[in-house]
Amino acid sequence: ISIPLEGLKSYGDFWNFYHLASLGRPFLDLWVEFPPLFPVLSRGIYLMVGGREHSFIYALIAIFSIIQAANIYLFQKIARAINAENESINRVYVYVFFLVGLFYGWAYFDSLAVFCLLLGLYLITIKNARAAGLVIGVGGLIKWFPFLVLPAAWKWLKTKKALTVVIIAVFVISMGWGLLLGISPEFTKASLTAQGAKGSWETVWALIDGNLSTGNFNPDIDRTIASSASISTGNPPVVPVWLSLLILGGIGCWVFWKSTIESAHQIIGMSGFTMIVFFLWSPGYSPQWTLYLLPLVILCFKNNRSLLIALVLTLVNLLEWPILLSRGWFQYLDEIVLTRTAIFILLAFLFAQIILTQDKNDKVIN
Numbered sequence: 167i168s169i170p171l172e173g174l175k176s177y178g179d180f181w182n183f184y185h186l187a188s189l190g191r192p193f194l195d196l197w198v199e200f201p202p203l204f205p206v207l208s209r210g211i212y213l214m215v216g217g218r219e220h221s222f223i224y225a226l227i228a229i230f231s232i233i234q235a236a237n238i239y240l241f242q243k244i245a246r247a248i249n250a251e252n253e254s255i256n257r258v259y260v261y262v263f264f265l266v267g268l269f270y271g272w273a274y275f276d277s278l279a280v281f282c283l284l285l286g287l288y289l290i291t292i293k294n295a296r297a298a299g300l301v302i303g304v305g306g307l308i309k310w311f312p313f314l315v316l317p318a319a320w321k322w323l324k325t326k327k328a329l330t331v332v333i334i335a336v337f338v339i340s341m342g343w344g345l346l347l348g349i350s351p352e353f354t355k356a357s358l359t360a361q362g363a364k365g366s367w368e369t370v371w372a373l374i375d376g377n378l379s380t381g382n383f384n385p386d387i388d389r390t391i392a393s394s395a396s397i398s399t400g401n402p403p404v405v406p407v408w409l410s411l412l413i414l415g416g417i418g419c420w421v422f423w424k425s426t427i428e429s430a431h432q433i434i435g436m437s438g439f440t441m442i443v444f445f446l447w448s449p450g451y452s453p454q455w456t457l458y459l460l461p462l463v464i465l466c467f468k469n470n471r472s473l474l475i476a477l478v479l480t481l482v483n484l485l486e487w488p489i490l491l492s493r494g495w496f497q498y499l500d501e502i503v504l505t506r507t508a509i510f511i512l513l514a515f516l517f518a519q520i521i522l523t524q525d526k527n528d529k530v531i532n
Contacts, residue, residue, distance in 0.1 A: 177488040178273025180223045187212035187222070189389060193346050196389040197356035199364075202342055203307045204275045226275075233277045238262055240284040241461050247291050247430045248465060257472070261464050264476055268484075270454040279309035280457050286312050287437060290319045291430045295327035296334060303338025311458050313339075314444055318436035321427035356395035365400030366449035368486070368499070370507050371410065375401045378496045380487075381450050403449065410447055418443040425521040431466065435520035438462040442514045446507070453483040463513070466520060475513065482506050 175181050192198045192205035208226075215221035241261050245254035271277045282305025289298035298319065305312030313335065320328045346354040360383075366372035367381045377400035384399040418440065427436055441459060445451060456479055463479065464472045486502045 175223070177269065177492060179275075180226065180273070183208050183226065183275070184212070184219050184222050186389070188217065193353050193357060194350050195353075197353045197360060197392055197395050198389070199357065199360045199383070201307045201309060202346060203304070204278065227272055230272050230275070230277050233281050234265060234271050237277060237281050237284055237461075238265065240281070240288055241465070244284065244288050244291065244430070244434070244461075244465060247288070248434070253469070256469060257464055260469075260473055260476070261461060264460055264464070264480060268457070268480065270457055270483075274454040276309065276454050276457045279305055279311050280461070281305075282308060283312045283315060283458060284461060286315050287318075287433065290315065290322060290331070291433055293323060293327060295319075295323060295330040299331040299334025300338060302331065303335040306335065306339040307342045311441070311455075314440045315437045317422055317440050318427065318433045321422070321425060321436060322433050352392040356392040360395040361450070363396045363398060364450070365398050366403060367400065368451045368453075368503060369449060370503060371403065371405060371449050372400070373500055373503055374404045377401055378499050380491055381452055407449060414443055414447040421518050421522065425518075427521065432521050434462055434466045435517045438466055439514060439517035439521060442510050442517060445510055446514070451503075451506075453487040456480065456483045459513075467516065475509075475516075479506075479509060482509065 186192065186196070186198055186205060187208040189196045192209055193202060198205045207229075208222075211225045212222055215225060238258065238261065242254065242258045245257045248254070249257065265271060282301050286298050286302040286305060289301060302312045302315065316332055316335065319331045322328075323331065343354065343358070346357075364381070364383060366375050366377050367379055372378070379400060382399070384397050387394045387397050389395075421439060422436075425432075425436060427433055438459070441462065445455070445459075459479065460476055463476050466472065467475065482502065482505055486499075486506070490496075490498050490502065
């Protein structure tokens with residue numbers, strides 16, 4: 167919050183959010199690369215403040231601040247379900263330290279999806295299947311990441327409740343996108359395909375493809391023209407996306423098949439493993455996505471290990487953005503991406519170890 171307005175505009179995505187909101191009604195007058203809830207919220211705020219940019223930005227910051235506080239509360243609820251009271255409090259302090267220290271939570275809208283992810287995880291741990299499915303479905307209409315907790319729900323809950331979570335989540339997101347497809351099929355289809363057509367960025371796959379850039383779209387794109395969503399920003403993939411999905415998805419399915427989820431601790435471990443597999447497969451990566459991983463790391467591992475991993479992960483992401491790439495120093499992107507990928511591979515092994523072995527000292531939810 168202490169960062170000056172110009173700093174938030176320069177290093178965050180507020181300029182993009184404001185620009186999209188000023189163009190018109192999302193999915194009706196233009197295509198948007200995000201799921202529908204946040205673009206609709208942005209447009210509503212834009213109209214409420216009369217198009218004044220500084221009021222628009224501060225309104226979003228206020229909303230993000232409230233959501234960040236809610237995320238801390240949810241983190242505390244989950245921590246208490248896993249650990250003893252004293253240890254859970256220590257983990258909350260660590261999470262608050264990283265959350266306050268990272269500007270990502272205020273410069274992007276990922277904190278909204280993190281809220282749905284954490285609330286969905288908590289509802290899964292207490293076996294409230296209907297509410298969990300609803301929250302995960304709504305989260306998927308903000309960003310897709312909350313859906314990554316579904317494998318953990320399937321392993322933890324009995325078949326009937328697991329099906330309830332999946333069916334409700336899929337129903338909610340299908341209704342949201344289906345409504346838009348019925349009203350404005352052209353712009354909605356463009357919105358759904360835009361990210362895939364953009365090309366790879368900031369991943370190992372991007373290095374292989376020769377795409378040394380951020381996830382911004384081609385400047386020649388006109389969002390009021392649906393066909394412009396298919397304009398590529400970078401080089402085409404050298405390794406087909408389906409092939410990397412087959413390999414990493416196969417590894418993920420094997421771990422899923424072999425794992426046994428008997429505790430809240432292992433629910434977090436399965437969610438963390440699923441997220442890491444997704445990050446390793448994804449053609450693109452954005453540094454603010456560390457907001458999804460940090461609570462899982464801090465919740466899942468022993469205090470010293472979780473603190474060390476969270477610290478290294480945070481430093482690498484901050485080094486990537488804003489320290490290096492905001493200054494145009496893309497010559498260091500290879501080292502950053504390879505370091506981050508190595509950390510992800512290590513985390514995949516650590517998360518897999520938790521869900522493939524039984525921790526007799528773990529606190530089991532009854």
